[in-house]
Amino acid sequence: METILGIARNQELMFEPGTGHEYSNVGYALLGAIIEKVTGKSYVQNVKERIVDPLGMKHIYLQEILNKPDRTIGYMKTINGIEDTEIVLAEPRPDGGFWCTPSDLLLFYQNFFYGNKLIPENSRTTDRYFERLMPSFEKANSIEYLAGGTNGHNSVIAQLLKENISIIVLANMDEPVAEKVADGIFDILKGKEPPIPKLPALLASYEAYKTNGIAYLKDNFENVTSNFYPDDPKDGILNNLGYQLMEAGKQEEAFDLFKLNTELFPEIANCWDSYGEILLKKGDRKAALDAYKKALFINPGLPSAQEMVKKLSN
Incomplete structure (x- = not known):
């Protein structure tokens, strides 16, 4: 737990306490540390x-x-x-x-x-x-x-x-x-017939992309990703899929999905950050820098984008 708290101490505040809301496990780790401190x-x-x-x-x-x-x-x-x-x-x-x-x-x-x-x-x-x-x-x-x-x-x-x-x-x-x-x-x-099980959203997205193409996935994204936890942000679906494809050596497919993610969620900094990463892997430094700058414009405190903008600007 001390490792988690050490990482948390070095992070910038996303907002002043009481003025915003963001999912984070760190708050529970901090509460656990308070309990330990108070009770001994x-x-x-x-x-x-x-x-x-x-x-x-x-x-x-x-x-x-x-x-x-x-x-x-x-x-x-x-x-x-x-x-x-x-x-x-x-x-x-x-x-x-x-x-x-x-x-x-x-x-x-x-x-x-x-x-x-x-x-x-x-x-x-x-x-x-x-x-x-x-x-x-x-x-x-x-x-x-x-x-x-x-x-x-x-x-x-x-x-x-x-x-x-x-x-x-x-x-x-x-x-x-x-x-x-x-x-x-x-x-x-309730006396109702339960729905037929569906593929998880990530796999359904990949199947739709492979079978019908990127345009189909874009036009039908909400329906394709219906089997997803309702409170989780959907920008994570293609982001996670993109990284799985990168690890599998499928760079062009990863590029398609990271790019689509910026079109579906243009106001999410992490989508542009990931897009910058795949652009850099493809050797397009200028486009990668533009993507990282876009991520920083949306979220000026994003560490990975800060680092890459500094690196690519030099």
Whole structure:
């Protein structure tokens, strides 16, 4: 955790606290460090004493997961086929990584939503999260989703608050597999037919590009990428695909997709940054410099673009 905090200390603020919002795991790492500082105990010890032991959770791993014999292996479906993600597996931290069974996860969330061992009843009336949820406890078919994931692992609990029905899916595959399975189960509960499974957005994009061409992918991007986690920015789909293609030595295909990404998301600095990278690999220094300058115009604090503009300008 100290490594993460060390990196965070050297980063520029994206905005003044309280004035903006951006997804980041660093905030949770910082909260974990605060807990350790205040209590004088490790984050794991706090979780054990305050959550695991009081709830009687017997099937949860808080640390040393790499040596657990019954641990699942995570997989990702890439352009090269199905690959395991053991190489990126990390020990748990405050921003995620604990391992447990659906039964223990159910035990936790039953107490989180309805019990008083974790959260005193009087705290629920003043907590903004529960304040937002309160109407849903009285409304039929009102569902609260809590999801998370990392490379090769995807988990979700979908809680029908009024009915107290929990749908828990733990998948050893990249997202949004768990979310889509949970949605299908919810459809069945409502008497509806669940949708037919689709390829993940990244693979669907590549298949559409290879089969029908770049113009088709551009015109049908939203439909092609429908199987994607709804809260994640879609500019990451072609960006990730482009880098997979670069690693596979398919430079021209990577160029097509990075370029398309700048057309679909012209206001996203990272799209131009990645486009600059592939242009430089193709030997077009002038166009690469222009792309990096465009990235800096959108986000003047983007370190990679700052470095490359300085390097190419000399």
